[in-house]
Amino acid sequence: MKAAVFGATGYTGRLVAAELFRRGVDTRLIGRDEKALSAIAGAQDVRAVSLNDPSSLVDALRGCDVVISCVAPFTRFGAPVVEAAIAAGCHYIDTAGEQRWVRRVYDEFGAKAAAAGVSLVPAATDDGIPGDLIAGLVAARLSEVDTLRVNHGLFDAGLSRGTMLAFREMAASPPLAWQDGEWRETDAGAREPADFPGDGEQPSWALPGPEVVSIQRHVRARTIDATMNADLAAGAASLTDEVIAAAPFGPPEDERRATRFTMIAEARAADGTTARGHVTGGDAYGSTAVIAVEAAVRLGARAAPVGAVPPSLAFDPTEFLDALKPHGITWQIGA
Numbered sequence: 001m002k003a004a005v006f007g008a009t010g011y012t013g014r015l016v017a018a019e020l021f022r023r024g025v026d027t028r029l030i031g032r033d034e035k036a037l038s039a040i041a042g043a044q045d046v047r048a049v050s051l052n053d054p055s056s057l058v059d060a061l062r063g064c065d066v067v068i069s070c071v072a073p074f075t076r077f078g079a080p081v082v083e084a085a086i087a088a089g090c091h092y093i094d095t096a097g098e099q100r101w102v103r104r105v106y107d108e109f110g111a112k113a114a115a116a117g118v119s120l121v122p123a124a125t126d127d128g129i130p131g132d133l134i135a136g137l138v139a140a141r142l143s144e145v146d147t148l149r150v151n152h153g154l155f156d157a158g159l160s161r162g163t164m165l166a167f168r169e170m171a172a173s174p175p176l177a178w179q180d181g182e183w184r185e186t187d188a189g190a191r192e193p194a195d196f197p198g199d200g201e202q203p204s205w206a207l208p209g210p211e212v213v214s215i216q217r218h219v220r221a222r223t224i225d226a227t228m229n230a231d232l233a234a235g236a237a238s239l240t241d242e243v244i245a246a247a248p249f250g251p252p253e254d255e256r257r258a259t260r261f262t263m264i265a266e267a268r269a270a271d272g273t274t275a276r277g278h279v280t281g282g283d284a285y286g287s288t289a290v291i292a293v294e295a296a297v298r299l300g301a302r303a304a305p306v307g308a309v310p311p312s313l314a315f316d317p318t319e320f321l322d323a324l325k326p327h328g329i330t331w332q333i334g335a
Ligand SMILES: NC(=O)c1ccc[n+]([C@@H]2O[C@H](COP(=O)([O-])OP(=O)(O)OC[C@H]3O[C@@H](n4cnc5c(N)ncnc54)[C@H](OP(=O)(O)O)[C@@H]3O)[C@@H](O)[C@H]2O)c1
Pocket: 006, 007, 008, 009, 010, 011, 012, 013, 031, 032, 033, 050, 051, 070, 071, 072, 073, 074, 077, 095, 096, 097, 098, 125, 126, 127, 128, 160, 161, 162, 163, 164, 166, 167, 249, 250, 284, 285, 288
């Protein structure tokens, strides 16, 4: 299998490249700066391309089974990589957190990818894939689901500059929630507190969760939405242009490893019956690299459905979640 990383010089792209090398995957590093790409530890196959030159991008992806795009922000720079992947017949994964971008991948690129025999799995991150998988498993516990909510908890979080840019894009539009058969813009205000295992009850705010978009593709529910805890909300609220310009590339390694994340899925039936589960782990950016690479290896190794595919349909949910355990990511239903 041959994998490519687009945006390999970024904070997340470097972690993704390192994880591919650790797993012994033949890897091509792609970006706009050849010198910076060549300087990445383990780099052997590098391609410098411009997002404004579609044919060079397609050439760079030819011969690769799968590309992991780590560009920032996706809303502004994501499209040329998806288009090139479809043209090159290369499966596509990204590390996006931007809900509107994820919706665009499903709505705009899904049919083109299906026609080309390509699978697209956006939001292969510490929240996007665990949130989708645990929501599907929790929903399956009820005979019918009325409401499904995913609570994101990020603790002791240091954000990369790319994440800050993504948050700015996300703040430009209200969160989307699935309500009564259609996507609706919701207010970005407070929601009911969420009870995080080990961290207790936390105030919560509406979040444009990327997994809300993929869950709607495989779970029938009257409403599907997402919330975030106070740490994440405070990080997002503090981001001015000045703060972002002055921010370092990303948190240093010890701070990065100290972060923790929990994704809780809560489903409720119309008769009040509930089901609940969660996924929890540390090192949010390192875990994103592990999760994106696990998804890439699985897409590269066996036939998955084509088009834009929710993680729960692209992968076996329990098998995928169990594969994360050696990396300190655990999951539980009914707690
Ligand atoms: N849970 C989550 O939601 C989650 C977790 C991790 C990451 N992410 C997302 O992953 C993305 C990457 O984050 P990051 O922190 O790694 O960002 P970053 O450090 O800023 O890296 C961004 C990458 O995109 C490249 N890039 C930006 N604009 C470009 C352009 N016009 N042409 C070509 N390349 C361009 C950069 O290349 P140069 O190095 O040449 O500038 C760099 O390689 C973000 O969208 C972030 O939100 C999300």
